[in-house]
Amino acid sequence: MTVQDVCDVVDDLAPRGLAYPWDRCGLHTGDPEDDVRCVLVALTVTREAFAAARRARAQMIVAHHPLIWEPLKTLRAGDPHTRLCLDIAQAGIACYGAHTNLDVVPGGVNTAIADRLKLRDTTPLLSVPQAQQVKLVTFVPATHLAQVRDAVCSAGAGVIGDYTHCSFSAPGTGTFLPNEKTDPFSGRKFVVNEEPELRFEVLAAKARLPRIVEALLRSHPYEEVAYDIVPLENVDASIGLGVKGHLDRVITLGVFARQVRKALGARFVRVVGANDRRVHTVGVIGGSGGGEIAGIPHAVDVLVTGDIDYHDALAAQDRGLAVIDAGHAAAERWVVPVLASYLKARLKKVRVATYIEPDVFRIITE
Numbered sequence: 519m520t521v522q523d524v525c526d527v528v529d530d531l532a533p534r535g536l537a538y539p540w541d542r543c544g545l546h547t548g549d550p551e552d553d554v555r556c557v558l559v560a561l562t563v564t565r566e567a568f569a570a571a572r573r574a575r576a577q578m579i580v581a582h583h584p585l586i587w588e589p590l591k592t593l594r595a596g597d598p599h600t601r602l603c604l605d606i607a608q609a610g611i612a613c614y615g616a617h618t619n620l621d622v623v624p625g626g627v628n629t630a631i632a633d634r635l636k637l638r639d640t641t642p643l644l645s646v647p648q649a650q651q652v653k654l655v656t657f658v659p660a661t662h663l664a665q666v667r668d669a670v671c672s673a674g675a676g677v678i679g680d681y682t683h684c685s686f687s688a689p690g691t692g693t694f695l696p697n698e699k700t701d702p703f704s705g706r707k708f709v710v711n712e713e714p715e716l717r718f719e720v721l722a723a724k725a726r727l728p729r730i731v732e733a734l735l736r737s738h739p740y741e742e743v744a745y746d747i748v749p750l751e752n753v754d755a756s757i758g759l760g761v762k763g764h765l766d767r768v769i770t771l772g773v774f775a776r777q778v779r780k781a782l783g784a785r786f787v788r789v790v791g792a793n794d795r796r797v798h799t800v801g802v803i804g805g806s807g808g809g810e811i812a813g814i815p816h817a818v819d820v821l822v823t824g825d826i827d828y829h830d831a832l833a834a835q836d837r838g839l840a841v842i843d844a845g846h847a848a849a850e851r852w853v854v855p856v857l858a859s860y861l862k863a864r865l866k867k868v869r870v871a872t873y874i875e876p877d878v879f880r881i882i883t884e
Contacts, residue, residue: 519868521578521612522550524557526729527864528580528616530674531857532626535725536648536757537619542584547603548612554578556869559858561851563613565602570873571611579606580861582627582853584615619725620853621759622646625860627804628761630852634781635800635822638766642758643801644813648725649757655719656734656745657692659704663716669737674726679755685720692744703739723754759810760803762818771795771820775842778822784848785881790831791820791840804850814839824849847877 525545537543558576560567562583571579579585585603595601606613620626622642632640654675658666670676671683678684692715696707705711722730727747735743765774772793779787797819803810807823808830814821820840824847834841854872862870 519554519865520550521545521548521552521554521614524554524578524580524612524861524865524868525550525614527861528614528857529729530864531860532616532619532623533674533723533725533729534619535723535727536622536646537617538646538648541618542587543615543617543619544584546585546613546615547607548578548610548614550612552577552610552612554612554868556871557861557865558871558873559854559861560873561847561854561875563602563606563615564875565598566875567873568602568606568609568611570871572609574869574871576611576871578612578614580614580616580857582615582617582620582850582857584617585613616857620857621804622648622757624756625856627850627853628759628802630856631782631802631804631822631849632761632763632800633856634852635763635778635802636766636781637761637763637800637802640761640763642756643760643762643803643815643818644758644810645753646757646759649753649755650724651750651752651754652722652724652727653719653748653750654722654727654730654734654745655717655748656738656743657690657715658718658738658740660689660714660716662737662739663687663718666718666734666737667720669733670720670722670730673730673733675722675730676720677723677754678721685718687716687718690715690717701741703741721750721752723757760801760807762799762801762815765798765800768796768798771797771840771842774800774820778842778844782844782848782852784844785877787845788826788843789841790826790834790843795819795840797840802849804853805846811837811839811841822849845877845879847875851875 556576558571563585676684801818801821803823806825826843
């Protein structure tokens with residue numbers, strides 16, 4: 519198993535194409551061809567997470583927060599973060615970050631939080647432009663239709679709701695004239711050939727397109743593969759920022775706030791809204807969700823998130839939205855065991871370790 523193999527497995531869950539354009543997800547240190555026998559999963563690549571990786575004899579760290587966020591202007595050891603990057607690189611440890619792509623997929627950060635809160639009937643909270651779909655159209659001989667279909671669908675195409683391998687094919691006739699440089703799969707050189715073909719088309723998430731096209735080219739028998747990528751207005755309804763769901767019953771905000779603190783293991787929560795307010799529909803945005811308050815659907819009674827600042831709190835109060843701020847790390851860290859379980863299931867020959875970072879803040883009440 520190589521570093522690239524691990525990257526591909528993470529991409530199966532959270533394709534990098536689903537990350538926001540400003541994000542820094544991906545492989546930040548390491549050689550894609552290096553062998554991996556142990557992976558450490560962490561929320562953030564801190565000095566403590568690096569030490570945990572060394573203790574676990576891990577060759578790779580998979581984290582939610584990317585190791586390198588702001589571009590490095592120098593590689594001088596005097597800066598603590600640059601020193602950490604240098605130490606990780608010198609240790610030969612690969613670092614991969616799955617950030618906003620892991621925020622918007624089912625099974626990612628917000629699903630982990632929603633599961634901790636025992637929310638029912640969960641759906642994406644906010645739509646995102648990177649959920650756009652396309653139609654992939656190609657032309658293939660009937661003898662190879664199943665081979666091509668299985669390849670592109672195994673790469674992530676052809677998913678409609680709970681159905682996979684959804685496609686359409688229709689017969690037609692293709693024409694081509696090979697020259698002296700060609701080695702055609704069928705037909706003769708220097709004449710116009712007419713060959714029976716099937717038009718094969720399938721829906722695909724734009725974010726998964728590179729791997730799908732790679733699978734198409736690898737499985738198709740033709741020397742030159744003709745294919746079209748058609749933009750659509752369709753979006754993948756399973757993709758979105760945050761999660762919306764329901765509690766088993768209507769309870770007060772004060773009771774729910776205490777449940778959130780206990781379920782997420784937070785030492786404290788901050789609350790916007792009256793304790794006796796009734797709540798049933800819950801929105802969840804892991805990390806810093808204050809910037810999304812204006813777009814939260816009015817059907818949501820309370821938003822569980824982190825890093826709410828004063829003006830975010832006022833904006834929520836003005837529009838009648840209750841907020842429970844559980845902190846940035848307290849909520850997001852629950853993706854670590856979820857991601858570790860996913861990797862254990864997919865990487866049979868790789869040992870998976872975890873590092874759960876403690877809260878960086880201390881609370882002084884007196």
